[in-house]
Amino acid sequence: MNFLQFAFNNVKRNARAYFAYFLSSAFMVMIFFTYAMFIFHPDLAKSEMGRMTGIGMEVAEYIIFVFSILFVLFSIGSFLKARSKEFGVLSLLGATTGSINRLVFLENLIIGVGSIAAGLAGGLLLSKLFLLLSVKVTGMNRLPFYMPWKAMGFTAVAFLVLFVVLSVFTLVFFRKNRVIELLGGGSKPKTEPRVSWVLALLGVALLTSAVLLLKGGDGLDFSKVMLAAATGIWGTYFFYTQVTVALIRLLKRSRRLLWRGTRLLWVSEMAYKIKDNARMLFMVTVAISLACMSVGVILAANAQNERVYTDNPFAFSYGVYEQEFVEADMAWIDEQLSKQGVRYETLERESFFGYIGSSNFYVDVVSRSEYNKAAALLGAKSLPEIGKGRAIAYAMEGSAAANVLKGETIPLSLSFLEEPLQLELQPSVVSLTGTNSHTSVVVLSDADFAGLKNGLSAENQNRLYRNIDFYIPAWQQKGAPGLQDPNIVIGKSLYYGMMNRLENGVTDNYMSSRGRAYAETREQLSMLSFVGIFIAAIFSVSSASFLYFKLYSELNQDRRMYHSLSKIGLGDREMRYSSSLQIALLFFIPVVISGIQTMVVLSLLGARFLLGDVTVPVLTATGAFLAAQLLYFAVVRSRYVVQLKRVMV
Structure with a gap:
C-alpha cells in the first residue's frame, strides 16, 4: 500500500465525519459553478436586465x-482536532512531522477534488433547470443551454487553489504539539467554565448600544449603521462567550429548578458545550442573521412595492413644467391610449413638495378643495x-412619514420658506387615500394654500407644481398585477x-407611470431574490455543517460520559432526552437569536428605508431557516443518538 492509498483509506474510514463536509463543499462548488455558468453565458449581455443580473451574480x-x-478553514481545523489522537499514534510508530x-x-486534496467533481457534475445536471428558472424569475429573454467549459475551468481552478492553500495553512495547527498532547486528544478533563461579569455586562451594553444607534432619529447615517453593526456583532460574541455562561451559572443556583429529572445532567453539560462552542455558535448566528436580514429586506421591499402600487389610484401623472407643450403632449397621450382602447378620466391639481421638519420624509402638500376633487x-x-x-x-402604513405624522403638531418645511410652518394636526373622520404616486399627503385649508401660492416670488413660481393625473377605471383591480397585464405593458410603453x-426636445414635461415603477422595482427585487436565495441556502447548509463538525469532535468524550453514567443507572430514555435537548439547543439557539436580531434591526430601519411593516417578512424568513434547521437537527440527532446508544450498558 503506497502513501496515496493510505491517505485514501483514511478518508474512507472517516467517511462519517467527512460526509457533511464533503456535501457542503460540493454544494458550494455547485452554486458557484451555476452562477459562473450564468455570468459567462454568451447571450447575457444582449439585454439590460441580463447585465444587471450578471453584476448581481458576480457579487x-x-x-x-x-x-x-x-x-x-474552520472545517479542516475541527477535523485535525478530532483526529489528534490518531496523529499521536502515528507519531509514536515513527511517523515524522513531514509525513503527517x-x-x-x-x-x-482528495476530499477537495471529490467535492469539486461532485459540484460540477451536480451543476451540469441542474444547468438547464437553473437557466429556465433564472429567466422566469428575472424576466429576461430565453437563455439557451450551452456547454460551459469556461465556467467549469474557472470554478475548478478557484476551488482547487482554495483547498490547496488552506490545506497548507492549517498544517500549523498541530505542528508544535508533542506526542503526549496528541495522544491525549480531547480526553483531558475540563475545568468549570469561567465567566467574567465585566465582559458579560459589556456584551449587554454593546447590544443595547446597537439598538440605540439604530433608533437614530433624523441623524441616522451610514457611519452609525456600520457602528451599530460592529457593536451588535461584538455584543453577540460576548453573549455566547460570557452572558450564556453567566445565565447557566445563575440557573444552577436554584436547586428547586435544577434537581429534577435529568436537568442537572443536561444543564451542567450545556455550560461546557456552549462555552466550548461559543465561537462556532457566534459564526452561525452572524451567518444566519445576515441571511435572514437579506431575505427579510427583499420580502418587505416586495410587499411595500405592492402597497405603493395599490395605494396609488392613478395610472399616470403628467407633470407640467412648460405650458406650451401641454396641448401637443395630451393629444399624443390620448392617441396612444385610444389605440389600445383605454378609456380614462383626467384630474388637474396643484401642489407643493414639502418635508416634515428637517427630515427627508417627503409629503405632497395640497389644498382641501384639490383633495376633494x-x-x-x-x-x-x-x-x-x-x-x-x-x-x-395621511401617510401610507409603514412609510417613513407615518410615525412623525402621529403627533399633535407637525413642522412643515417648504423650499421657498425660511422657517417651517407649525401646523396643528386636525383629526379626520374621513379615511384619506394617496392622491398620486407618492405615499404621504398633507391637506391644508384653501385659505392657507392660497396664501402660500399668492406669496410666491417671481423666482419661486416653479415651486408650485401642476400635474394632470390619469384615472383608468378598468385598471383598478385589487392586488398587484402580473408583468404582462395591460396596465404594466401600456404603462411602460407610454412612459418610454x-x-x-x-430626449428629442419635443417636450420639456415629464410623465410618471405607476405600472412602470412597479414592474421595474419588481424585476430588480426578483433578481436580488434569485441571487440571495442560493446564498441563504449556502449559509443554512454551512451552519448545519459547522454544528455537525463540532458534535462529531466531541463524540468520543460524550461516549465516555454516557458509558460511565449508564453504569450507575442512566437509561436509554434519559440518554436520548438529555442528548437530544443539548443538540436541539445548539441547533436552534442561533436561529432564535438571529430572528430576534433581524426583527429588531429591520423594525428600526424599516420605516426609514420604506420597507413598511416587516413583521410578516421577518417571521417568514426566520421560519424558513427554522424549518431547514429542524430538518438538519432530525438527521444529526438520529445519527448521534445511535452512536451513543452503542456504549450504553
Whole structure:
C-alpha cells in the first residue's frame, strides 16, 4: 500500500465525519459553478436586465468564495482536532512531522477534488433547470443551454487553489504539539467554565448600544449603521462567550429548578458545550442573521412595492413644467391610449413638495378643495372644513412619514420658506387615500394654500407644481398585477414614449407611470431574490455543517460520559432526552437569536428605508431557516443518538 492509498483509506474510514463536509463543499462548488455558468453565458449581455443580473451574480460569487474560505478553514481545523489522537499514534510508530503533514495534505486534496467533481457534475445536471428558472424569475429573454467549459475551468481552478492553500495553512495547527498532547486528544478533563461579569455586562451594553444607534432619529447615517453593526456583532460574541455562561451559572443556583429529572445532567453539560462552542455558535448566528436580514429586506421591499402600487389610484401623472407643450403632449397621450382602447378620466391639481421638519420624509402638500376633487373622482368621502393653521395628514402604513405624522403638531418645511410652518394636526373622520404616486399627503385649508401660492416670488413660481393625473377605471383591480397585464405593458410603453419625446426636445414635461415603477422595482427585487436565495441556502447548509463538525469532535468524550453514567443507572430514555435537548439547543439557539436580531434591526430601519411593516417578512424568513434547521437537527440527532446508544450498558 503506497502513501496515496493510505491517505485514501483514511478518508474512507472517516467517511462519517467527512460526509457533511464533503456535501457542503460540493454544494458550494455547485452554486458557484451555476452562477459562473450564468455570468459567462454568451447571450447575457444582449439585454439590460441580463447585465444587471450578471453584476448581481458576480457579487454573489465573491460572497460565496469568501464564505467558502472561512468554511473550509474552520472545517479542516475541527477535523485535525478530532483526529489528534490518531496523529499521536502515528507519531509514536515513527511517523515524522513531514509525513503527517503530507498525509493531511493528501486527505484534504482528495476530499477537495471529490467535492469539486461532485459540484460540477451536480451543476451540469441542474444547468438547464437553473437557466429556465433564472429567466422566469428575472424576466429576461430565453437563455439557451450551452456547454460551459469556461465556467467549469474557472470554478475548478478557484476551488482547487482554495483547498490547496488552506490545506497548507492549517498544517500549523498541530505542528508544535508533542506526542503526549496528541495522544491525549480531547480526553483531558475540563475545568468549570469561567465567566467574567465585566465582559458579560459589556456584551449587554454593546447590544443595547446597537439598538440605540439604530433608533437614530433624523441623524441616522451610514457611519452609525456600520457602528451599530460592529457593536451588535461584538455584543453577540460576548453573549455566547460570557452572558450564556453567566445565565447557566445563575440557573444552577436554584436547586428547586435544577434537581429534577435529568436537568442537572443536561444543564451542567450545556455550560461546557456552549462555552466550548461559543465561537462556532457566534459564526452561525452572524451567518444566519445576515441571511435572514437579506431575505427579510427583499420580502418587505416586495410587499411595500405592492402597497405603493395599490395605494396609488392613478395610472399616470403628467407633470407640467412648460405650458406650451401641454396641448401637443395630451393629444399624443390620448392617441396612444385610444389605440389600445383605454378609456380614462383626467384630474388637474396643484401642489407643493414639502418635508416634515428637517427630515427627508417627503409629503405632497395640497389644498382641501384639490383633495376633494380627487376624492369625488375616486368615489371617496370629501374632507370637512379645515381651520386656518391646521392640517389633515395621511401617510401610507409603514412609510417613513407615518410615525412623525402621529403627533399633535407637525413642522412643515417648504423650499421657498425660511422657517417651517407649525401646523396643528386636525383629526379626520374621513379615511384619506394617496392622491398620486407618492405615499404621504398633507391637506391644508384653501385659505392657507392660497396664501402660500399668492406669496410666491417671481423666482419661486416653479415651486408650485401642476400635474394632470390619469384615472383608468378598468385598471383598478385589487392586488398587484402580473408583468404582462395591460396596465404594466401600456404603462411602460407610454412612459418610454414620453421619455423619447423629452430626449428629442419635443417636450420639456415629464410623465410618471405607476405600472412602470412597479414592474421595474419588481424585476430588480426578483433578481436580488434569485441571487440571495442560493446564498441563504449556502449559509443554512454551512451552519448545519459547522454544528455537525463540532458534535462529531466531541463524540468520543460524550461516549465516555454516557458509558460511565449508564453504569450507575442512566437509561436509554434519559440518554436520548438529555442528548437530544443539548443538540436541539445548539441547533436552534442561533436561529432564535438571529430572528430576534433581524426583527429588531429591520423594525428600526424599516420605516426609514420604506420597507413598511416587516413583521410578516421577518417571521417568514426566520421560519424558513427554522424549518431547514429542524430538518438538519432530525438527521444529526438520529445519527448521534445511535452512536451513543452503542456504549450504553
